[in-house]
Amino acid sequence: MNTFDPVPALxxxxxxxxxxxxADLLDQIRKTGFDKLELEYRLTTPILQDLLPELKPRGLKISSIHNFCPLPLDMDPALAGGDLFNLASRDKETRQRAVSLTTSCLxxxxxxxxxxxxxxLGWVEGLENKQVIKLAAGESASSAELTRQLEYRNQLAPAFRDAVSFSLEKLFKRAEPLGVVLGIENxxxxxEIPDLTEAQLLLKRFKGAPLGHWHDLGHALVQQAAGxxxxxxxxxxxxxxxxxxHLHDTLAEKDHLPPGQGDASWPDLLPLLVDSPCFVMEVHPGPEPDEIKESAQMITELLHNTHAQKTKGKEAHEDSSGGGGHGKGQPGTLTP
Structure with missing residues (x-):
């Protein structure tokens, strides 16, 4: 069982x-006071090779890795991204490259x-209009366009769901013996894949595989704003x-802001996430180290208090039901 740790990684x-x-990267991290990191896809191979030997001597741990890391040597750094290759592509060669790079990351x-x-996991090809969600979340009267995109998506999606299932099956064969869990991000x-229904389908289809849900809070908030x-x-x-x-704040369609600098109601949201075994602040460039540090302190305090309240409530419930902890539970229900 994982020991609860309210301190997020960066x-x-x-x-x-x-x-x-x-050296530049380590200097910036030092200014924030973080001791845990998520390594991600903007890291080039030369920087990663120089970074890794420096982590342990500096007391830095790795909480998680974000595919595709490091950036492949033959790729322009301007193209770096978690969507560099489509694991759901119907093109076999593209899908195989995505699986190969992901296997290396595993x-x-x-x-x-x-x-x-x-x-x-990738996307439904042919629908790459990146303004639809932004406009809908920003209340620019584009909900009709979003509805049209979703209807068209539903027609095209089955083939891409099958394709991503092929990719996952290959990845499980490597992930399981390595002891690494794949977290599929909303x-x-x-x-993009998965939507809520697709995530349910995939987790049910591959129950027992090294697969779980990686919750990106900011993405979910933007989609909620879009309806x-x-x-x-x-x-x-x-x-x-x-x-x-992934923890980050939002303002309408804007995401990856430092927690506390957007519209998110963190005291209401963190109880939904308190059972997560891993918290990562995923903030885009721009904020100063002190802003990052302040956000982390807020998150840590709220998570600590939320967990303490939940533990106290659970103990009180067990005492009232005889102390054995065998009271009836509700499977799948989150307890704030």
């Missing part, structure tokens, strides 16, 4: 884009004794399958 995405060396995670790999855009299922729906469905979460 995704290197906050600094990696603007750092030209591992092996690196195992070598580094990291238990979690965050995946973007995404920002409506054309789609929000954090409560996702976490009610997948609370027991949660393998980690």
């Amino acid at each position: 995704s290197t995405c906050w600094a990696s884009e603007n750092c030209q060396s591992a 092996e690196m995670a195992s070598d580094l004794e990291v238990e979690r790999l965050v995946l973007h 995404r920002y855009h409506a054309f 789609l299922p929000g954090p409560d729906k996702w976490l009610t469905a997948f609370g027991r399958d949660l393998v980690g979460c």
Whole structure:
């Protein structure tokens, strides 16, 4: 059983884009006070090779790795992203490249004794309009366009769900013996995979496989603002399958802000996430180290208090039911 740790890790995405060396990156991380990191896809191979030997001497641990890490040597850094290759592509060659790179990432995670790999599963090709969700979440009267996109998506999606299932089956064969869990992330855009129904289907289809839900809180909040299922729906469905979460704030369609600098009601949201075994602040470049540190302190305090309240409530319930802890539970229900 994992010991509860309310202190989040920091995704290197906050600094990696603007750092030209591992030394630069480590200096920026030092200013935030974090001692846990999520390594992500903006890290180039040379920087990662210089970074890894420096982590342990500096007391830094790796909480998780975000696919595709590191950036392949033949790729332009400007193209770096978790969607670099489509695991759901109907093109066999594209899908095989995505699986091959993900397998390399799994092996690196195992070598580094990291238990979690965050995946973007890909997208339904032919629907790559990135303005639909942004406009709907920003209340720009585009809900009709979003509805049209979703209807078209539903027609096209089955073939891409089958394709991503092929990819996952291949990845499980490597992930299971390595002891690494694949966390499938809920995404920002409506054309991306999985939506809520697809996530339910995949987790049911592959029950028992090294697979779980990686909850991106900011993405769920943006989709909620656009009229789609929000954090409560996702976490009610997948609370027991949660393998980690990305924490960042939102303002309408804008995401990846430091927690506390947006519209998110953290005291209401964190009880839904308190059972997560891994918390990662995923903030984009821009905020100063002190802002990152302040957000982390807020998150840590709220998570600590939320967990303490939940533990106290659970103990009181067990005492009232005879102390054996055998009272009737509600499977799949989150207890704030």
